[in-house]
Amino acid sequence: MATDERLTAPRRRVLQLLLQADGPLKAYDLIAAYGETGEPAKPPTVYRALDFLERLGFAHRIESLNAFVPCRLDGENHAAAFLICSCCGAAEEFEPDFAPGRLAAEAKGYRVTSVTLEARGLCPTCQTG
Ligand SMILES: [Zn+2]
Numbered sequence: 001m002a003t004d005e006r007l008t009a010p011r012r013r014v015l016q017l018l019l020q021a022d023g024p025l026k027a028y029d030l031i032a033a034y035g036e037t038g039e040p041a042k043p044p045t046v047y048r049a050l051d052f053l054e055r056l057g058f059a060h061r062i063e064s065l066n067a068f069v070p071c072r073l074d075g076e077n078h079a080a081a082f083l084i085c086s087c088c089g090a091a092e093e094f095e096p097d098f099a100p101g102r103l104a105a106e107a108k109g110y111r112v113t114s115v116t117l118e119a120r121g122l123c124p125t126c127q128t129g
């Protein structure tokens with residue numbers, strides 16, 4: 001997926017930073033870490049790259065954290081769900097079964113274009129700590 005021709009240099013760089021990170025990154029973190037030699041990026045470069053990556057399903061935005069994570073699952077534009085640890089901040093992705101929700105939305109005449117579910121709790125490590 002990193003060889004996708006739609007991944008221009010800035011997009012690839014932002015995706016690389018997301019993949020290297022231990023947890024969700026804010027746009028601000030990405031701007032600061034962007035330059036290989038320490039200089040920050042111009043904010044629009046990072047915002048545009050994030051927009052693209054999110055739209056094509058390479059990355060997801062976690063609204064409640066206002067931060068981004070790389071997609072760890074395959075499949076463009078899938079419904080995304082995150083388990084977010086409120087202790088250590090870990091965010092783990094899983095693919096929700098949103099079929100019933102989609103049917104309920106369609107019954108109300110809505111066409112759903114994206115779904116992100118955020119579940120908060122304690123990760124296995126923090127439960128034992
Ligand atoms: Zn995903």
Ligand SMILES: [Zn+2]
Pocket residue numbers: 085086087088089090122123124125126
């Ligand atoms: Zn935790």
